[in-house]
Amino acid sequence: MAHATKPTSRVLALLELLQSNRQLSGAELARSMGVEVRSVRRYITHLQELGVPVQAQRGRDGGYSLRPGHKLPPMMFSKDETLALAMGLRAARELGLNGILPALASAQAKLERVSPKALQRRLRDVVEAVALTPGQKSMPGSLLTEHLPALSTAARAQQRVRLRYRSGAQEQVTEAREVDVYGLAFRGGHWYAVGYCHLRQALRCFRLDRVEAVEARPASFLRPAGFDVLAHLSQAIATLPRAHTVRLSLHTNISTARAHLAPELGLLVPLHEGCRLDAQIDDLSAMAREIAAWPFACTIHKPQALRSELLALAQSLQSMAMSSGRLPSRPRASS
Numbered sequence: 001m002a003h004a005t006k007p008t009s010r011v012l013a014l015l016e017l018l019q020s021n022r023q024l025s026g027a028e029l030a031r032s033m034g035v036e037v038r039s040v041r042r043y044i045t046h047l048q049e050l051g052v053p054v055q056a057q058r059g060r061d062g063g064y065s066l067r068p069g070h071k072l073p074p075m076m077f078s079k080d081e082t083l084a085l086a087m088g089l090r091a092a093r094e095l096g097l098n099g100i101l102p103a104l105a106s107a108q109a110k111l112e113r114v115s116p117k118a119l120q121r122r123l124r125d126v127v128e129a130v131a132l133t134p135g136q137k138s139m140p141g142s143l144l145t146e147h148l149p150a151l152s153t154a155a156r157a158q159q160r161v162r163l164r165y166r167s168g169a170q171e172q173v174t175e176a177r178e179v180d181v182y183g184l185a186f187r188g189g190h191w192y193a194v195g196y197c198h199l200r201q202a203l204r205c206f207r208l209d210r211v212e213a214v215e216a217r218p219a220s221f222l223r224p225a226g227f228d229v230l231a232h233l234s235q236a237i238a239t240l241p242r243a244h245t246v247r248l249s250l251h252t253n254i255s256t257a258r259a260h261l262a263p264e265l266g267l268l269v270p271l272h273e274g275c276r277l278d279a280q281i282d283d284l285s286a287m288a289r290e291i292a293a294w295p296f297a298c299t300i301h302k303p304q305a306l307r308s309e310l311l312a313l314a315q316s317l318q319s320m321a322m323s324s325g326r327l328p329s330r331p332r333a334s335s
Helices: 007-020 026-033 037-049 079-094 098-113 117-129 148-157 229-238 254-260 284-292 304-323
Strands: 054-057 063-066 159-166 173-187 190-197 202-207 211-220 244-250 267-270 275-281 298-302
Touching (some): 026 037, 037 054, 079 098, 098 117, 173 229, 244 284, 254 267, 254 275, 284 304, 298 304
Antiparallel strands (some): 244 275, 267 275
């Protein structure tokens, strides 16, 4: 029967209905919940046993209601807690858990309902303007970075902002940098705002921990249709100039390569046979370890120093294997 699958969730749903309505008949509650009237009576008894003052009125105009004057205390959250919950719901949706999408939508609606009006708008701004990568292993130490709400509001409203921004290399502050923010994303331990920079007259990515101040400007913009914030951010990070330019031919198809390589590692280019990886790397030894973990072979075109790092890693692994003594013999295949 329907009530036997998730009794706890149905009891809570019934309580939600009673809080939102002065009085409902057993038949009305049963229709709303998709269960039988006798199941409703069971859920009412369960709530009463938990100390919830549910009253039952008999007769033609009877029904169930909470005792007059009684109101369950609402859950109170700080702004950080509320945004953390909203971001968690968004991350769950990004995972593609289709079976719980109605529950996620319901939870989001309840969260907005118990939040003040100003925070409700901020929740919608953050949820709609922020992109998260499924399977992200690291999350920011402080979810509510100082300028995340203002920039997400500007992105959703498509309103230009002026950033006071500190560049990474020179620690130089640019006072007048007007930006049309298309969206925000979290990747590699940092929050980024992605959009069109009017100073550089090109698309740019701005780390939020380097933003000194945000000022809304009296100008609007039109976000490009279908703009993929995460895709642009991944490409921008992968093509940043670094100490070494790496080019490899991967002996596998591009779908397998994408399954094993982080998007920010570099750009994958499909070839007639296999694919190519173009990357910018600071640490060649780390790149050698990355290659060693791949379940497919590759050919190194440049730099030559990467070959040396890979050979050194192989010798180190061989040394570790030999240091434990004699290698175990492989079992013979049964005939």
